[in-house]
Amino acid sequence: MRVSAEDFDPGAELARLEALPGGAIASFTGLVRDDGGLTALHLEHYPAMTERAIADIVAQACARWPLLGVTVIHRHGTLPVGARIVFVGTASSHRVASLEACAFLIDWLKVSAPFWKQERRSDGTRGWVEAAGADDARAKAWGK
Amino acid sequence: MRVSAEDFDPGAELARLEALPGGAIASFTGLVRDDGGLTALHLEHYPAMTERAIADIVAQACARWPLLGVTVIHRHGTLPVGARIVFVGTASSHRVASLEACAFLIDWLKVSAPFWKQERRSDGTRGWVEAAGADDARAKAWGK
């Protein structure tokens, strides 16, 4: 688990998970998407809470699925269009466990990791991204 | 989409999907798992049908989710413990679409791609892997 301004290498992260004995690796990578006019996202976070929140989410996933390895990387700072923001990787002996845990982790990161995205647009404007109700609903669908 | 005896590089496959404008990349990699005594899996397939079956599964996924890119790689031949067998990668503008399509594709590959696994064990025995009813049930749960 890492929270960092630095970029990361998804291939190297997958290789680390593949080296575990599980045999089933799922991953999700989120990048800054060009929605027309966006130049960068600035990610602010609450450092003292972030590590705790992510460790808590990972512990929930490990309690729920038989995981052999979990990698969560979340960047902060100013990230241009096309930059990687977040990576979740899971390793298990069971295909379904790795897939479900990966989806669970990214859904929960969306609603319970203390990050806030600000859009920086080519016309010079800045605006905080509003939380999507759909993310909340999807995270709640996992139950507790 | 590739069916090949050759190994592949999941990092390079992810990089190709990241270069698309979507921003949400999901992947699944399946490896030969050491279950104690296994030395290799031998994968037999029905070449004339494999390409058609995988193209059909990919078309179904593209009809169902707004995907910008899909990569499916399935190896055949004799693969030692730890070797990669299968890779599914999906790129979309939507996190949920990439995650769901990735899970759908690997679930359907399990039940509708014409591959058969034979276990080769350290005591010299060989045995064909029996299909798991759970895989059928999971693929059916996606509906048609």
Add this chain to the structure above:
Amino acid sequence: MGQLKILYFAWVRERIGRDEETLPRPPAGATVAQLLDQLAATSAGHAEAFADRARLRAALDQSFVPLDTPVGEARELAIFPPVTGG
């Protein structure tokens, strides 16, 4: 008329001892299951491979079909166990 190529995979192939054979196309209306009955009489290997139909799957011209499907104009029939790829 014409020919029907039959392919076998995995333990079906092993029990029969060959990976393909060619037959004259069966009469109109004949199903895959009826063809299996006919083939089961040709050798002990065929009989053993086709003994438990619940463990067999079929494809006509590279598409999965139930065993009670008529062979019709198909040129290629494949008989195999449930798939275990992925």
Add this chain to the structure above:
Amino acid sequence: MGQLKILYFAWVRERIGRDEETLPRPPAGATVAQLLDQLAATSAGHAEAFADRARLRAALDQSFVPLDTPVGEARELAIFPPVTGG
């Protein structure tokens, strides 16, 4: 007694014009919402930031809490909009 550190993030921080401030710990039983009422009286920025409580979230000692939670013995309170990471 003791002190309570208050942290602000995203547009809450921008409207208030600072990222943290320190207050004496409020009386026993006082809730986060009551503390926000008190802070809203201290500046126009606070008043604007706290005007729509439905758009605010809070954490006490780095754990999310509803706004009607008593501050209790917590040492750090954070006020921010709903998170948008991932």
